[in-house]
Amino acid sequence: MRFLKDSGSLCLLEVMFGSIWGCFYASFLRYWLKWFIRQVTGRCELQRICADCKSGAPRTTKAEYSLKNSKSSVLRAAVDVEEDHLDQCLDVIIREKHIKSQKDPTFRSNLKVCLLQITGYTNLFASTEALRKENFDSERDEHEEMLLKLWDLLMPDTKLESRVTKQWGDIGFQGDDPKTDFRGMGMLGLTNLVFFSEHYTQEARQVLSHANHPKLGYSYAIVGINLTEMAYSLMKGGALKPHFYNTVSGRPQLLHFHQLYCYLAYHFDKFWVEEKPASIMEFNHYREKFHDKIKIQLLDPAVSLILTEESKKQPTK
Numbered sequence: 606m607r608f609l610k611d612s613g614s615l616c617l618l619e620v621m622f623g624s625i626w627g628c629f630y631a632s633f634l635r636y637w638l639k640w641f642i643r644q645v646t647g648r649c650e651l652q653r654i655c656a657d658c659k660s661g662a663p664r665t666t667k668a669e670y671s672l673k674n675s676k677s678s679v680l681r682a683a684v685d686v687e688e689d690h691l692d693q694c695l696d697v698i699i700r701e702k703h704i705k706s707q708k709d710p711t712f713r714s715n716l717k718v719c720l721l722q723i724t725g726y727t728n729l730f731a732s733t734e735a736l737r738k739e740n741f742d743s744e745r746d747e748h749e750e751m752l753l754k755l756w757d758l759l760m761p762d763t764k765l766e767s768r769v770t771k772q773w774g775d776i777g778f779q780g781d782d783p784k785t786d787f788r789g790m791g792m793l794g795l796t797n798l799v800f801f802s803e804h805y806t807q808e809a810r811q812v813l814s815h816a817n818h819p820k821l822g823y824s825y826a827i828v829g830i831n832l833t834e835m836a837y838s839l840m841k842g843g844a845l846k847p848h849f850y851n852t853v854s855g856r857p858q859l860l861h862f863h864q865l866y867c868y869l870a871y872h873f874d875k876f877w878v879e880e881k882p883a884s885i886m887e888f889n890h891y892r893e894k895f896h897d898k899i900k901i902q903l904l905d906p907a908v909s910l911i912l913t914e915e916s917k918k919q920p921t922k
C-alpha cells in the first residue's frame with residue numbers, strides 16, 4: 606500500500622508500462638491487428654485510410670505513418686518517390702497489396718494526392734533551404750532590384766536618396782546598407798519581405814506603421830527576417846506538414862511558404878500590439894510566446910494558417 610501512495614513510483618511504473626506497451630504495439634500487435642481487420646473488412650490499412658479519413662492532414666498524416674511503418678520496402682520507399690515515378694509507384698503498391706481497383710475506384714487518386722503532398726513537403730523544404738543559402742549579393746542585379754522594390758512597395762511616397770543611406774532604418778533595417786542584415790536567412794528573408802509587401806500591400810504597410818510606433822515599435826525588416834527563421838525552423842522540423850496538407854491539395858510550392866510567412870508577419874504584429882511589451886528589449890520573450898502559440902495551432906488536424914479576412918479577425922490570445 607505504501608507503494609501505491611507513492612505517486613512518484615506509480616508514475617514511473619506507468620511510464621514503464623506505457624513504453625513497454627508502445628513497443629509491443631508497434632512491433633507486433635499492430636501487424637496482427639492490421640491482418641485481423643483486413644480479414645474482416647477485406648480492405649488493407651491504406652485503403653481504409655484513403656476511404657474513411659477526411660482529405661488533407663487527417664488522411665495524409667495517417668497515410669504517411671502507415672507507409673513509413675510498413676513491412677514492405679516498396680511502401681516505405683513511396684514517401685520519397687520522385688514525381689516521374691509516382692504513377693509507377695502507385696501501380697506497384699496496388700499490386701503489392703492486392704487491391705482491386707474496380708472495388709475501390711477512388712483509392713488510387715486519393716493515395717496519389719497523399720504522395721504528392723508527402724513528397725512535396727520534402728521538396729519544398731529543399732527549395733527553402735536553397736534560397737536560404739543564397740546570400741544577398743550587391744553585384745547581382747536581381748538581388749538589388751528586389752531590395753529597391755521592397756522600399757518602393759512599403760514607402761510609395763518617399764524616394765530613396767541613395768543606395769546606401771540611413772533611410773533604410775525607416776523600414777527597420779539596422780545600418781545604412783541592408784545587405785548585412787540578411788545573415789542566416791539569405792534571400793529567403795528578402796523574398797518573404799517582398800512577397801508580403803507585394804501580395805498584401807495594405808497589411809504590410811499597416812504592420813510597418815505599428816512597427817514605427819515611437820513607444821510600441823520594433824524593427825520591421827529585422828523582425829521580418831526573424832519570422833522567416835521561425836517559418837524555416839517549423840518547416841525543417843516537419844511541424845508545418847498539417848498546414849500544407851490542409852491548404853495545398855498537391856505539391857506545395859515556394860509561394861505557399863511565402864504565404865505562410867505572411868500569416869506569421871501579420872499575426873506576430875497583431876500579437877505584439879495586443880500584448881503591449883514595455884520595449885523591444887522584450888522581443889525574445891514575446892517571440893517565444895508567439896512561437897508556442899503557433900506550435901499549438903499546428904497540433905490541430907484542421908489547421909490552416911492562411912491570411913484571409915476571416916483569419917485576420919481571430920483573437921491572438
Ligand SMILES: *[C@@H]1O[C@H](CO)[C@@H](O)[C@H](O)[C@H]1NC(C)=O
Pocket residue numbers: 788789790830831834888889892
Ligand atoms: C530571432 O530572434 C531570436 C530571439 O531573439 C534569436 O535567438 C535568433 O537568433 C533570431 N534569428 C534571426 C535570424 O535573426
